[in-house]
Amino acid sequence: MLKANPKRQRLIEAAKTLFYTRGVETSSLSEIAQAAEVPPGNVYYHFKTKDALVEAVIASHGTDILDGLARLNAEGNPRARLLDFVRGGLAHKAELARYGCPYGTLCAELEKAGGSAAESATVLFPLYLHWLERQFASLGRPDAADLALDTLAAVQGAYAVTQATRTPQVLERQVARLERWITDLDAGESVSA
Incomplete structure (x- = not known):
């Protein structure tokens, strides 16, 4: 197994933060190096281009999502x-009100710019969709794929409106609504969120 390079990892983490709070286009490699406390020349040792760093950030986000879903899998039942x-x-909620979803905002920005990074980022949300579908299928729902999409769209919509209004209460309200819906959801009956 390869040992992680601490400077490379610091660059990825700094880029994740700056891309989230400032955007990919407005975050320079020198600013990322400074935030990572890495000499600017070292950036090119680890990443030949900014696009290569963006790809590493996408891969790191994918790992973060999978790690988070693995933690959720520790819960005893699919409804929980x-x-x-x-x-x-x-x-x-404060960060979501200010910057939106780190994955959603990254995907949206990359899609506007186009290119290979936009295509690479399309792997992030299916990680959630497949996991959600398995949870609904475990509840005996024949419409598990539809419910997975409804749930992810509702959560991401709540994040987007929370950011657009800079109002964390929007998120709180939508989460409460989704909690009631999931709690009341019966097995085997087709219903959408």
């Missing part, structure tokens, strides 16, 4: 896991 999923943003 779904409830924990929709509640997940509440711990970060």
